[in-house]
Amino acid sequence: MKAAVLEQFGQPLVVQEVPDPVAGGGEVLVEVLATCVLPYAADVFGGVRRYPLETPVVPGLGGVGRVLALGPDATRLRVGDLVWCDPTVRSRDDARTPDITLQGWSSRGEGGLALSRHFHDGSFAERMVVPTENVEPLGDLDADQVVRWAALAVPLVPYGGLLAVGLEAGETLLVSGATGNFGSAAVAVGLAMGAARVVAVGRNTEVLAGLERRFGPRCRSVALTGDAEADTTAMRTATGGGADVVLDLMPPEVGADVVRRAVMSVRPRGRVVLMGGVGMLGGDDLALPYPWIMRNDITVCGQWMGPRTANGRMIALARAGLLDLAHEDVTRFALDAVNDAVAHAAAHGGPFVRTIITPQSAA
Template structure:
């Protein structure tokens, strides 16, 4: 099979011929039809983000494809089935705290590197070997829509956080980072899950206006000033009812002020979920959290059943994949695709490689 391989950080991807993978017990091989390119992929492959991974590696995190072959213990999946390739691979020998890696992207611990040594290559390849449980059936989809279905990978991140927060129909939710790629997806997912209102703070007026255009009055936008106390009060006042959940998806920042401002806007007995990229410590007032019975939790990715549940929201028409900007590249232009993703990231935009 052909694949786009990272041989060394800071060097371009190389299109190489690799051995075709063969599935064993608990595994399957998928013919990749569409694979998303992360907006920050260039920083990862360039070494700026210092992601641990075993090189050389065919990169690419998640994708859409059709089953080529299954291991002997598969009972439902069969060749030809359309599936979402979930990159969140969990070790099977520890139920409560499994080691986790993102296939084709990062193995953040020595134990996770063991996983990557076996489930090695990502989706910038004609085929991928992955665990059976990481292939989510999609039913019959139009091959032309495979790129749009790649949006599942982005939406799954906030979906995992909102499930962890136990979002209930009718809740008011605040998405901190709503004008970003993952944050804008979080707005759509929260509404699909039944949020009565999503408070969307941000500084990008054009994106805030687009969120209102897309989702109507159930989204309330709040321009941020940078003044913590003023922004917290503005978010509280904008919400039509007390904010039950704050989900932080802000990118790597040198300053915790916007994260803290959003967290302090949550109502008593509310929940704050931290899933963003903040790179400095976050200080929250102990007495405020205690007296108002506020839950603060970190959350990484999502539970194993989340891809199937999210796909069901799409099939039910609750989460739309139609109003997306998709740009396709062939595998031979993988480096051009990575550059395009870096230059054209943002809300509802996807750069796709079609192996």
């Protein structure tokens, strides 16, 4: 089969023939129909993000596929099923604290790296093998829907964070870093989950205004000015005195002081979930005052990805129309044009703009 291989960091991907993967017990062989290229993929492949990804590797973060073969432990999946392939792979020998790898992308700790050596290759290929529990049926979709559903990897990230802090219908959510790919998806997901108000925070005033137009009066925005006191006041005002939940998705290049202001706009007994990149490229770490956390009963948690059950629940939100995938701006590339796709994604990382590779299409 054909696959795009990252042979060394800092070099272009090479599309070449590689051995066909074979599914064993507990695994599913999938024909990859569409997979999303994230805006920062160029930074990963260039080594800028320093991800623990061992080369050579076929990268790619999940996607939509069709089942070609099943292991003997699958009881409900059938050959021919259209499925979503979740890239978050968990070890099976520790249910409480499993090691985690993002198949074809990244991993956590030594255990995650060891796991990645088995589930090593991702979705920039004509076929891939994934764990049985990572395959979620999608039902019938037409070709146009398939490419839009391939971007499910983006809203699944903030959805995992909002599940972790238990966002409830009627609450107020503040999204710190709302103008990028993941942050704008967080706004859509928060509204889909029933938030009464979502406050989008960022620097790009044009994008913030676009979010307000797209989502209407339940979405409000705060444009950061760099003035700490003014920004904090604006966030508290926009949330009606303090958010119930603050979700941080600021990228690595943003300073910790910007994140700190958003975190401290949460109301007493509020919850904060950290999913951004502060400190990943150096710089100050996030410091929060102990007395403020303790005396205001603040819950602060970190979340990397989400639970396995998030996949089916998010698919249900999209199926019901609560999370609308139809309005996304999708650009398709054939597998042979993978490097063009990576460059396009880097240059088009705005809200609801998706770059999709369709490995079965001709170049």
